[in-house]
Amino acid sequence: MAKSLMIQGTMSNAGKSLLAAGLCRIFAQDGYSVAPFKSQNMALNSFITADGHEMGRAQVVQAEAAKKAPDIRMNPILLKPTSDKGSQVIVGGSPIGNLTASEYFKYKQALIPEILNAYESLSEENDIIVIEGAGSPAEINLKQMDIVNMGLAQMVKAPVLLAGDIDRGGVFASLFGTVMLLDEVERKYIKGTIINKFRGDVEILKPGLHMLEELIHIPVAGVVPYLSVDLEDEDSLSDRFKRRRAAVLIDIAVIHLPRIANFTDFNVLEHIEGAGIRYVERVGELGAPDLIIIPGSKNTIADLKWMRENGLEAGILKHAAQDKPVIGICGGYQMLCEVISDPFCVEQGGHIRGMGLLKAETVFEKEKTRTRVNGTFSDVGGIFKGLSGKSFEGYEIHMGQTLPIRNRNTLIHNSEGVSGETSLSTLKGGNCPEKSDGMCSGNIYGTYVHGIFDSEEVLFEIAQALMNRKGLHYYKDTAFKLKEYKERQYDLLADALRQSLDMEFIYRIIEEGINI
Template sequence: MAKNIMIQGTMSSAGKSLLAAGLCRIFRQDGLRVAPFKSQNMALNSFITRDGGEMGRAQVVQAEAAGILPDVRMNPILLKPTTDVGSQVIVNGRVQGNLRAMDYYRRKKEYIPAILEAYNSLSAEYDVIVIEGAGSPAEINLKQNDIVNMGLAQLVDAPVLLVGDIDRGGVFAQLYGTVALLESEERARVKGTIVNKFRGDRAILEPGIKTLEELCGVPVAGVVPYLDLDLDDEDSLTERFNRAEGRRAIDIAVIRLPRISNFTDFSPFERYENVSLRYVGRVEELHQPDLIFLPGTKSTIADLQWLRQSGLEGAILKAADAGAVVFGVCGGYQMLGRRIADPEGAEAAGVTEIAGLGLLEMDTVFSPEKIQTQTSGVFGPVEGILSPLSGQPYTGYEIHMGRSESPAPPLAKGAGAVYGSYIHGLFDGPGVADIIVEALARRKGLAPEALGRFDPAAYKEQQYDRLADAVRAGLDMNLVYRILNREV
């Protein structure tokens, strides 16, 4: 069975996911077979594995850092919020149905056998399992039925490194307060603390670190710097949405739908020096982009209603009439059609039929059946400004509950410069984003070569290595290995 180590945090977005990915990369570099694990994930940013299972994006990133294929066993429970008080529950990659938050809370312990089966199966195949917690282990109102923090650590006998976020302030109170709220047996599992996202001279922290070690009774395992890395984000807490981005030579706007999902589809466009990628939630932010992306969403009908009420539907239609390229992905693709029907209430939006934007000649009908599959192939004939995509290889995956009338995979094109696809990850393939950006540049009379090209796979590997270098330098890796080997 594999050795294990668990990363827990003082709060959501303390940096657990990234530190776990960094450790996965370090253990891989050190010659160990390593796999990530998170028993329960709540996120709309998901991925479809090779065998058609759905899992959270964070564990996909960690698997890539470990140099292995993503596997639903790494994230046996995925919760995808459908409303403010309910989520779609996915167990071992397959949809089990929708539950209100309180109903799921009452039933959480029923999922322990599935969690342990997934964990034990991974443990039999790898040398090390890097486990990620969720939120905080000190959420005392939720501890009774915990299956993702100390409850899981007890089930799989894992030592814990507790991470605090100094960038938000109050890191010593975060760490000590969390430890103080733990039960004695839980406190014994904490073998070290980590100060994360630090900017400045570590010497300034030394007096506080010494006092923290005395108060918590465990060493500070490291101080990890604030990292500016380009890796996929897990959910809508991403800083991408709030990033101040001025418009550049080529300007791309992504509509920030309330229930936006798989926004990492558009990350490749952030990597060009002369391309701006902006997330837009209000009409006054749209301006006159060269390309508008309508992204995926967990609730197509509800977000289409929001698009209409916010005035963004009219702004998009006006931009399309003026020549802007409009490209819908998954739920955004469905919105571009003539109508969307939900006769069986699959989306639980309380609407059986709604008109779409009418930019594509198609209708979409929802049903409870969820399509989950990876896909690859070659673009067929593509018309209009994106015609250079014709014959280009593509890869990606589909996650949706609707079927559209006579779609033309991987791209459907309407009048003007309107395109749509069900395929997530479409722009990650070699050359796809390059071709789109170059086509936009040519239309504006710009030299395409000025925008540059890049190799997405090599770029991602560089980011993982940068992460590992920073984490290795920030942590006391001798201590980490002693914890892993149960010497502490």
């Protein structure tokens, strides 16, 4: 059975995910078979594994850092918020329904066998399991029903490193307060603390570290600097939404929907040389971009109404009328259609008028589509016609299907699921494939495929087309290579943690484990 190490935080966004990823890479570099684990994740950024299971992307990042294929056992429970008070609950990679917060609170302990089965199965195949907690372990109203922080640490006997975010201020108070709100047995599980996101001279901080150790009788395992590594963010807390770019050659505006999902699709676009990515919430921010992208949404109808009410829909329609490109991904693709129908009340029930930019209708279904796809484009029109013949791969997560209302649209279709080849072909004679994955009409493009921009060929063609439209040229030798870039980032993260953490101490607490 594997040894374990758990990373908890004094609050959300304390840096748990990044620390866990970095430790996964360190242990992998040191020759250990390592796997990440998070019993329950709440996120709208999700991923489909090779066997069709849905899991949080934070554990996908950690799996890549550990040099392992993403596995649903790494994240057995995923909560995808559908409103301020409820979430879709995904267990073992499959949705079991929507529950309110109070309903899930009463239900979640029934999921402990699922959690332990996943953990124990991973443990049998690895040397070390790096576990990530969620939020704070000191939520005193939730402690008795905890399955993700100290409750999980006690179930699997995992030593804990407690991280605090000094960048927000009050790190000593948050570390001290968290420890003091734990009971005596829980405190014994915390073997060290980490000061995370530090800027400045560590020598000035050292007196505070010594005082903290004397107060809580737990050693400080390290002070981690504010890192500039470029890895995926947790969705609702991403600072990507707030960034403002300097003058750029190509301006790409992504609509920041209230329930935006899988915005990680667009991280790779930031690496187009000369391009700037903006997340837009109001029509006054839209300006005159070269490309508008409407992303995925956990509630397509509600987010379409939001765009309609705040003027963004009108702004997008004006942009499209100027023959400028619009790309819709997943929920954004559904919004581009003429009609969205919800006969089974998957979201709100009934019908709603879409944006009318694609001659198609989306009908929500009871079952969620969860599959990986790969293939080639063909007969693509408009500004991105250079995509024809190019390969892509990705995954789909959506409720419902989108089918054309009239001919003369171009359709991406995949009738064989994971193993089938996905192609882009023109509809003829009113016939259509069993399952529609996307279509285009002029410079309006829609697809259900997440990760479609990750292909180097696809990214280059999109960049080149946008540059050419402005009389510029995008050179092939500047094209971005995503996999190589990610590997460098994981190694940089591991190097930074080796320099700032006491790895000898960390290996020792892993070896000693918990004997309580």
